[in-house]
Amino acid sequence: MCLSVPGKILKIEKSRAHADVGGFLREISLDLCPNVSIGEYVLIHAGFAIQKVDEKEAEESLALLLRMAET
């Protein structure tokens, strides 16, 4: 029901940011996700960052999946 893709924060100006999604830049609003830093990834939905993407969790998930797939 809701498309959302991860983008990397490159630049922050007040409540707006530039996010890199696969090499193109999109201006997004940080109104819903104010505590992000440059270099972090956020989920983008309808022009807004709606949540940070947790890199550590992602790595752990993948490691778990890999172990599962191998057994």
Add this chain to the structure above:
Amino acid sequence: MKFIDEFRDKGIAEGLIRKIRQTSTRPIQLMEVCGTHTVSIFGYGIRGILPEQIRLISGPGCPVCVAPNEDIDLAIALSRQKDVIITTFGDMMRVPGSTSSLQKEKAEGRDIRVIYSSLEALKIAKEHPEKSVVFLAIGFETTSPTIAVAILQTKDEKLQNLFFLNSQKRVPPALLVLLQSNQVRIDGFILPGHVSTIIGRKPYQFIAEEFGRPAVITGFEPLDNLQGIWMLIKQIEENLADVEIQYRRSVHEEGNPVALKKIDEVFEKDESRWRGLGLIPDTGYRFKDPYEEMDACNFNVEIEPTKEHPECLCGAVLQGIKSPLECHLFKKICHPENPMGPCMVSIEGTCHTYFKFA
């Protein structure tokens, strides 16, 4: 792309499918609540690679599909007013109302603009102070906070010419109705990942506690889907019922408190009409007092009498009671070029997905 490509790995997918086959011992029905899951499941051909005894049914998780005709007819009536600009997400363009659609109205010369973010409606309103701009505020909890931000900014900037046609829906109370109606056996729920980034895990707790069904908040990449399905099967096989989070990289226990606060500032819970499900308590929002003046319902327009195709099964399809294949209209007179009901229009609609991929 980071966080996408890794979760499309063929080798791991094969391993997960093997795991699913090893774990699954009995026929079960899982509901993928969310249309984005339906698209992903069909898009990657996941149904075909699961064991036959695992049946996936598509739920009511497409905000376009569950918008009742009245909302679309109101949008159409507004577009016919002089000096009105309609702004909408592209999703709504082809949805048929009782006798027309926004796409058809655009062909008649109405000023209807597809935008990608609620804030663009604000921009258009500022650029056209002489016109009334209406934004079709459609969506689930993922989108609602973005609409709330636009409303708060409209107030802040004292814009007088921007209005919101409110067709937002809340997911958990609709699942409650599905479970209460008991018309279709659902052994477990694949819960929407992006709605949950906003609302967190707690609002779904009743699924496990009151109805004893397992549920897993799941991401949208193929590996997410497969892992979510595997987690559900595991719970079912072990006779457990819990609400788990598979999509940990984006969903936290408490959701996104900042976004929830924005929703709370602008809206309060209200009953809402769902296509096929009728009026359901607590599944919608109404404007809180200070923002009521922005409600597009304040326009005094005449709306045509609501008309739906009598044989359209979208209502039952949305609840997982019927499959599109059971509908007499499916593929015969109802197809993506000539949709009779919204499930054929929306890219995420069950009928559209069946038409395209099945």
Add this chain to the structure above:
Amino acid sequence: MSEEKILLAHGSGGKLSHDLIKQIILPQFLNPSLEPLDDSAKINNQEGSIALTTDSYVVNPLFFPGGDIGKLAVCGTVNDLSMIGATPSYLSLSLIVEEGFSIDLLKRIISSIHEVAEEAGVNIATGDTKVVEHGAADQLFINTAGIGWIRPGINLSGKNAKPGDSILLSGHLGDHEMAVLSQREGFKFQGDLISDCAPLNNLVEKMLDACSSVRCMRDPTRGGLATTLNEIALMSNVGMVIEEEKLPVRESVKGICELLGLDPLYLANEGKLIAIVPSDEADRLLKVMKNHPWGRDAQMIGKVTEENRKKVVLHTLIGGHRILDMLTGGQYPRIC
């Protein structure tokens, strides 16, 4: 029932476009040159066969990264001629200009036409200019028609695909439509996205020099790869299997597609071709393509099959499969 109106989706290149042509236009004009509905018509005379084609060009905005409406108008027609194995020779150029249009911009577009016509080796042999009242056209529309001589011994048609044949694609999908979309109000994004708009006649010539038994060529413009493959599957009464992992899509195109809910397989290209070739020629042809600047990223993307006649099946990244249909309606950017 209200009067039926033309919708934008009638011009999307998908099913509605097909219905419009099949139901309203074709029945009045059917003749042997028109009937195959290839990218160009084949007209036989004593000295051989002539290819004839025409196309109108409308694009918003008129200038986009990697091209403009003028370049598009030459490449599109050159490519349509090339797709049936003709060497493009002469083009006509008709301009419909809106009153008030900037002469400077017109000059820029004309010189762009000149430049790409030189590159493609075609002459603008005739032309016409009309100016219409403000509001009667959107800035500038261009129509070009083209003729070329079909190389002897070459027979390319959408009807020729045979089970067992290989399907080659000359490069990345969706660059053109995304480059144009990236410039539109409301969707602006910055990036290095460039339209693939290019004249393919030289690439085609190299391919046909290397292999005269190519069965069919098509440029997947409106409606994208999926629609074009469906057209060929229908015309040849064959099935097709496409491997998703072989489909070249740039990261940036993929990113925007993920964000806006678009499918790269349905995006328009203006400098790509699909070639259906006997499988024993495929590797050799692929090498020829990769040696050409417009085919550097070419891939063998699938096979023509006996099974699933008139259908295109996609083998997905994770080993599943699904049917690839024609484009239905237009693709609207969406949020859900």
